[in-house]
Amino acid sequence: MKKSHVKRYQDRRVPFTYALVDLCTPAILLLLSFGLFSQGAWSHEYNWMMLLSGVFYATCIGVQGGYSRYNNRSFSDRLAITFKTWFFNVFFLLVLLFIYLSELDFDRIVTAIWVVFTPFFIMAIKLAIQHYSRRYAQTKIQVAVLGRHYEFNEFEYAMLEQQGVELTYFSLKDQGDIETNIMKVSPDYLLLNLEAPATNQLIKELTHLDLKGVRLIVLHRFMETFLRKCYIPYDGEDLSYLEKVRPYTLRNFILKRAIDWLAIIGIGVLCSPLMLYAVLKIKLQSPGSTLFTQSRVGLGGKNFTAIKFRSMHENAHFNPYTQKEDPRIFPFGHVMRKFRIDELPQLWNVLRKDMHLVGPRTEWDILVENYEKEIPYYHERHLVRPGISGWAQVCYPYGANLEDARQKLMYDLYYIKHWSIWLEMETLLRTVVVVLGRKGL
Template sequence: MIYFFIIDLFFAGMFYSLVRTFGMFMTFGVLFLAQIFLKWVIQQFFIKRYKVIIYGNNKNKEKIMRTLIENVQYEYVGFVSEEKKEREEYMGNINSLEEVIEKKKIDKIIIAVDQLNDVELDALINFKINGVEVITYKEFNEQIDQKIDISYINKTWLLESIGFEILHNTTQQKIKRLFDIVFSVILLIVTIPIFLITAVLIKLLSKGSILFKQKRLGLKNREFEIIKFRSMKIHDKKDYSKYADEDDPRITKFGKFIRKTRIDELPQLFCILKGDMSFVGPRPEWDELCYEYMKKIPYYNMRHLIKPGITGWAQVMYPYGISADDAYKKLEYDLYYMKHQDLMFDLKIIFRTVKIVLFAKGL
């Protein structure tokens, strides 16, 4: 909603500068209220609400229930459990499930338990082949959180999990590469004035080179040199942390601006053309940090199965990280991206990145 307001106010200000009438602000105020009303109408009448029942009664069920209640896409109907519970939303046991599905017109069953006996399996499989979506709580959490909980991952999961087409679909890989080349060439042409102005200001406002270069780990753990506009003062690396937070004294005033607006990332377009990077992918981390994370974080090396990107799902979903714990959480988003990557997902990430840059949130 705040985005609608800011965008409407921006255009109202632009039109006011042309026509000089305060009536423009009233017009855009009406449009703002109309947008809110239209969004409410769409949510209430056009977005299908899936009726959901939970199978099982444990801590997983409580978390799923809260998520369902908070999400406008779902209508929580109740739960079925082999242990009878005197609660309002208790709908019976496995033998009652068919009647509940027919009576309540259930669309989805979420399994909250880890182990099922043969009777339960047969019943749930029957519902699945007859049109009711049946998923585990792990799959549901992945859908809702749009990340993969690393604690769920093991060798069996890696073997059986569907998706990850980006790792083996050569056609999809070629399309992604073509998109990278075309889009980076267009951006390089469009941003030539920004390149020149930024280079001049960096040189005038602080001592040191215009560009910052550093070794990063990329596809298949190959080292490559990343190029960015320098946003920090020249300093002795031994005297500072390996991480740079927002208030880091090394960052220049102009450096804060180009980091916030992502202008410092523009030289990485040459890394894309060279083939070391992609537009969308896991963030390319400093090689020294990567080797540390590989020792501390399980499955961290999986993120190097694809090319790193200027932007990515982890970058738009999680704030800038300065610790191994942050790297762990961002890996969950990187793995989700790798599992579900396609062109539409890449475009979604790019649009989110543009929105973040326009509203100066940084990444």
């Protein structure tokens, strides 16, 4: 039996702290908004809003399991629950006040500021609590692994460490009763990675464990829940769990194009001086064309011409992968790559519908040809348009070999399978964090 140690996650006090945040933050922010932005007198409507908003909101979050000690919701799921619940809460509160009060007298500007900014503050406070609780908490999520020994890589271990997951490995060949051995570690989850169909005796023991409160989970589900990637084994034949990896629905496509247009207008206007500066620096440091074009594979496996600022000297020796401290990159090229400035011309590709703002990374057609031969399901990433930024890019470092391409594919497939406006927002937030050189959310 092998045991891997990771940091502890949250203790029992964290959900209670979350409840206090949900209960008190709306009232505190209403007071602050009124004090900073109102020029009128305090009205009794504000008293009711202070009293009821936090109570209603905390109750709704609690009903949805928001204060469970074993809440493994992703950041995007928590983002969705926070905003949806808050705006439903505000709507319900205003309707209630309209029904029971003869007239409503409150400052619309103060109320609008309060309504818009409260969910952001709630999320920020909870993230701060989560960050510090991971340092000092005294409990772990215990996961017993039964079957083949899966070797998690360093990035997978880092993500499990962030969530306070402790893994304990068991083999079907271990001496003694499997159920008894597993219950010695009192696991929260039993991760099944079996090589062959379970025997009747094993099914019986797994059933007993399930009845004792141990949650059974298979490897691909564990990957999606804790690591937020779709598992692609080297020798896997049954990949039926990837059936839900499909193109965007019409509604989701419209939402993504709306985000694309906002990005084209907003980033284009804000970054136009930066792009002009980049053009001048490239001309000064490396004579030749300012832009770099390359054939990339897009939607449906069709090629298109991607446009970027050139970050390498022209006529540099051929190598499909960029290395650390690559001599082909001129000084300002390193700066552009670090802060993703070289990607800005791809807004033109977004405008032309070759790309989205967020999606799987665009890959060189020469590399794609090899990847599709070597990596199962690689072609599935072409079900959607590629993006300037993407889930794989913010979750995994720059790839330099076939294994990196396989790892990134897992994140790409997760993004496609689980796409929502909230996952899009999380990806964009993580992109900002990565560009600023900080750790992920």
